[in-house]
Amino acid sequence: MEKPKFKTVQEVIASGEGLPERYLHTPTTESQPLDAPVPEMDIPAIDLILLLSPSEYGRQELSKLHSALSTWGVVQVMNHGMTEAFLENIYELTKQFFALPTEEKQKYAREIGSIQGYGNDMILSDDQVLDWIDRLYLTTTLKINVNFTSGLRFQLVSGKSSYFYSMFKKSLGLYIRGFIEEFLEHCFVLKGMARSLELDENCFLDMYGENAMMDTRFNLYPPCPRPDKVIGVKPHADGSAFTLLLPDKDVEGLQFLKDGKWYKAPIVPDTILINVGDQIEIMSNGIYKSPVHRVVTNREKERISVATFCVPGADQEIQPVDALVTKTRPRLYKTVKKYVELYFEYYQQGRRPIEAALI
Numbered sequence: 001m002e003k004p005k006f007k008t009v010q011e012v013i014a015s016g017e018g019l020p021e022r023y024l025h026t027p028t029t030e031s032q033p034l035d036a037p038v039p040e041m042d043i044p045a046i047d048l049i050l051l052l053s054p055s056e057y058g059r060q061e062l063s064k065l066h067s068a069l070s071t072w073g074v075v076q077v078m079n080h081g082m083t084e085a086f087l088e089n090i091y092e093l094t095k096q097f098f099a100l101p102t103e104e105k106q107k108y109a110r111e112i113g114s115i116q117g118y119g120n121d122m123i124l125s126d127d128q129v130l131d132w133i134d135r136l137y138l139t140t141t142l143k144i145n146v147n148f149t150s151g152l153r154f155q156l157v158s159g160k161s162s163y164f165y166s167m168f169k170k171s172l173g174l175y176i177r178g179f180i181e182e183f184l185e186h187c188f189v190l191k192g193m194a195r196s197l198e199l200d201e202n203c204f205l206d207m208y209g210e211n212a213m214m215d216t217r218f219n220l221y222p223p224c225p226r227p228d229k230v231i232g233v234k235p236h237a238d239g240s241a242f243t244l245l246l247p248d249k250d251v252e253g254l255q256f257l258k259d260g261k262w263y264k265a266p267i268v269p270d271t272i273l274i275n276v277g278d279q280i281e282i283m284s285n286g287i288y289k290s291p292v293h294r295v296v297t298n299r300e301k302e303r304i305s306v307a308t309f310c311v312p313g314a315d316q317e318i319q320p321v322d323a324l325v326t327k328t329r330p331r332l333y334k335t336v337k338k339y340v341e342l343y344f345e346y347y348q349q350g351r352r353p354i355e356a357a358l359i
């Protein structure tokens with residue numbers, strides 16, 4: 001199996017060779033220094049359990065969700081079913097993984113042409129400026145059994161590479177399982193989003209399909225000598241339906257773009273972030289925004305984050321929900337299939353993949 005020949009950021013640092021040119025952004029690509037201070041975004045925290053409650057509180061949560069997702073495209077979520085200890089464990093395990101000796105981590109290296117595994121930013125062209133990030137990417141397939149009378153259920157079917165699961169099922173895999181059992185089982189997010197648009201609560205779920213994927217990326221951003229010129233993750237919007245994000249508990253870095261300006265994400269204990277991905281933007285006919293976001297680097301501190309991309313089944317046709325196409329709001333997007341493949345083609349060229357879906 002062929003593995004990419006590029007060094008990870010940790011290896012670049014360990015080699016003592018200094019900062020390679022390939023990580024440096026020139027002032028033409030970013031007008032301000034990347035580490036210029038930015039204001040904090042003002043997004044509400046919603047209570048996930050209340051989201052599906054028929055009470056007045058439930059309606060208030062839906063209205064907060066609607067307002068956050070139609071303006072910022074991202075919301076903070078509390079009462080997500082994961083305890084503080086559970087989340088703490090995830091950060092600890094992620095740290096432990098990246099602290100393993102290089103040879104050990106290389107056993108899980110990403111193969112060329114695959115996203116799954118340990119490695120650096122995916123390199124698709126010679127002139128691509130590299131992101132200051134090392135990652136471990138795990139792909140999971142889920143089976144949503146729509147016939148369950150007690151509601152929809154997610155079941156871990158298998159990972160694509162079983163060695164990850166034998167290695168991680170007692171550690172990082174627990175995190176994925178935790179999401180499935182605690183969080184996604186009742187499909188709060190997709191149902192809540194549908195309800196907040198006054199749609200039938202299953203309409204996004206139906207498009208999401210029975211064979212959804214959940215791809216989790218454990219990210220390490222080592223301290224960086226030039227935060228003014230080097231970026232952790234370049235500006236992008238996610239190709240998922242939606243993304244669950246656990247930003248570092250202490251170290252800032254994640255920023256969202258709104259009306260041409262960058263804002264930093266708040267760090268609030270015990271909450272996670274959920275952002276809209278391109279596929280919900282398409283399904284909602286553009287009402288919910290898939291926000292452009294980036295991660296800046298830090299000179300002194302390392303940063304850890306975990307992003308879980310919730311992706312519709314590969315054979316699903318994704319298109320605007322009929323009820324959201326009206327005379328005053330004509331259909332904005334074509335029907336797309338296998339959106340994630342198209343996504344990667346566009347992403348490293350610095351183009352927004354969702355543009356390919358515009359009518």
Ligand SMILES: O=C(O)CCC(=O)C(=O)O
Binds near residue numbers: 248254
């Ligand atoms: O590190 C973060 O906080 C966000 C990472 C991110 O945007 C991504 O992995 O798509």
Ligand SMILES: [Fe+2]
Binds near residue numbers: 236237238293307
């Ligand atoms: Fe992202």
